[in-house]
Amino acid sequence: MEAVIRPCAAADCGEVMRLIRELAEFEKLPDQVQTSDQALREDGFASNPFYRCLVVEVPPECRSREGHTIVGYALYFFTYSTWKGRNLYLEDLYVMPEFRGKGFGKKLLGKTAEIGLENGCTQLKFAVLDWNRAAIDFYQGRGAVDLTAAEGWHCFRFEGEALERLAWGQPGP
Amino acid sequence: MEAVIRPCAAADCGEVMRLIRELAEFEKLPDQVQTSDQALREDGFASNPFYRCLVVEVPPECRSREGHTIVGYALYFFTYSTWKGRNLYLEDLYVMPEFRGKGFGKKLLGKTAEIGLENGCTQLKFAVLDWNRAAIDFYQGRGAVDLTAAEGWHCFRFEGEALERLAWGQPGP
Numbered sequence: 001m002e003a004v005i006r007p008c009a010a011a012d013c014g015e016v017m018r019l020i021r022e023l024a025e026f027e028k029l030p031d032q033v034q035t036s037d038q039a040l041r042e043d044g045f046a047s048n049p050f051y052r053c054l055v056v057e058v059p060p061e062c063r064s065r066e067g068h069t070i071v072g073y074a075l076y077f078f079t080y081s082t083w084k085g086r087n088l089y090l091e092d093l094y095v096m097p098e099f100r101g102k103g104f105g106k107k108l109l110g111k112t113a114e115i116g117l118e119n120g121c122t123q124l125k126f127a128v129l130d131w132n133r134a135a136i137d138f139y140q141g142r143g144a145v146d147l148t149a150a151e152g153w154h155c156f157r158f159e160g161e162a163l164e165r166l167a168w169g170q171p172g173p
Numbered sequence: 174m175e176a177v178i179r180p181c182a183a184a185d186c187g188e189v190m191r192l193i194r195e196l197a198e199f200e201k202l203p204d205q206v207q208t209s210d211q212a213l214r215e216d217g218f219a220s221n222p223f224y225r226c227l228v229v230e231v232p233p234e235c236r237s238r239e240g241h242t243i244v245g246y247a248l249y250f251f252t253y254s255t256w257k258g259r260n261l262y263l264e265d266l267y268v269m270p271e272f273r274g275k276g277f278g279k280k281l282l283g284k285t286a287e288i289g290l291e292n293g294c295t296q297l298k299f300a301v302l303d304w305n306r307a308a309i310d311f312y313q314g315r316g317a318v319d320l321t322a323a324e325g326w327h328c329f330r331f332e333g334e335a336l337e338r339l340a341w342g343q344p345g346p
Contacts, residue, residue: 020255020256023255024256029256029324032256032257033255033256034256034257034258034295035254035255035256035257035258039258043253043258043259044253048221050251050252050253050259051252051253075253075255077251077252077253078223078250079223079224079250079252079262079264080216080217080223080224080248080250080264081208081264082193082196082206082208082248082264082265083193083197083202083205083206083207083208084205084207084208084332085207085208085212085216086216086223089252091252091253091254091255092255109339110339110340110342113331113336113337113339113340114339114340114341116336116340117336117337117340122207122332122333122336123330123331123332123336124330124331124332124336124339125328125329125330125331126329126330127326127327127328127329128326128327128329129324129325129326129327130325130326130327131325136327139329139331142331142335142338142339143331143334143335143338143339144329144330144331144335145329145330145331145332146327146328146329147327147328147329147330148321148326148327148328149327151202151302152302152303152304153300153301153302153303153321153328154300154301154302154303154309154319154320154321154322155298155300155319155320155321155326155328156298156299156300156301156312156317156318156319156320157296157297157298157299157317157318157320158286158296158297158298158312158315158316158317158318159257159295159296159297159318160295161316162315162316162317163286163289163290163295163296163297164286164290165315165316166282166283166286166287166297166315166316167283167286167287167289167290168287169283
């Protein structure tokens, strides 16, 4: 199947939002999605964007059962390691189930890696849920290292009231 | 002790590099440090910086045994969650051992959280080594959630040859 990997345009944000919701359902955490296509447009298409995104587009004759031609995406941003310098972080990589097995995920990942290297990044980081065996096999088969298992890194987060207490100076009991 | 929390200036990069090395030694991974103060200057002080940094500066009369007045730092950058929108990621938070117990870490963390909220971020994320009990207690005591323990997120990384193979199209055997 002919498909194009291209940068997401502002006009694609509605389609990307649809895919973001599909991925969150697959990850069994659909209630956590609080973004909107409007927020995606504002945050990704300003002069200093918070993220960048690639999409997979298939020709109209190959569209999905429900009529979609944008069938996958990779959302990433530049980060920094005080040990290794410039990094790229892959927030999401997703291909619709009916378009899997065609190499689209591999192409999205490859293009993301290429953009990283072209921009002087030495690492591509991401997070995977420990029960998502298919994803772990996909990444480890290509040489990714599980830093949680290998070195003991745990992901942490402040949000909501805890974040406000940190900022406005009532740091708990 | 009077101390100032202020944005890192390009001229401070040598001092921040010294603290980065101290932290890597504490984390028992000193060989991983491949950055330099020159790279820090280039990557943090361009029009589209890869990171931002706060430092703790004490007055000359309170300087360290070896004569340093910059005694801690917090290095962070803006990231993006497709579920929650704008995020802030805290790459490093460090205070020199002889200046601990004075609230400097708490102030660095508070100022970072404040910058995040002012910029519309809803989350502050970071990673901690599982054996670093003091850090985990410090963060969890303020309401941080361990996402690896709670939801099963593992940190992964591609680098070196694996990253090049992804990008230039020889995806393994």
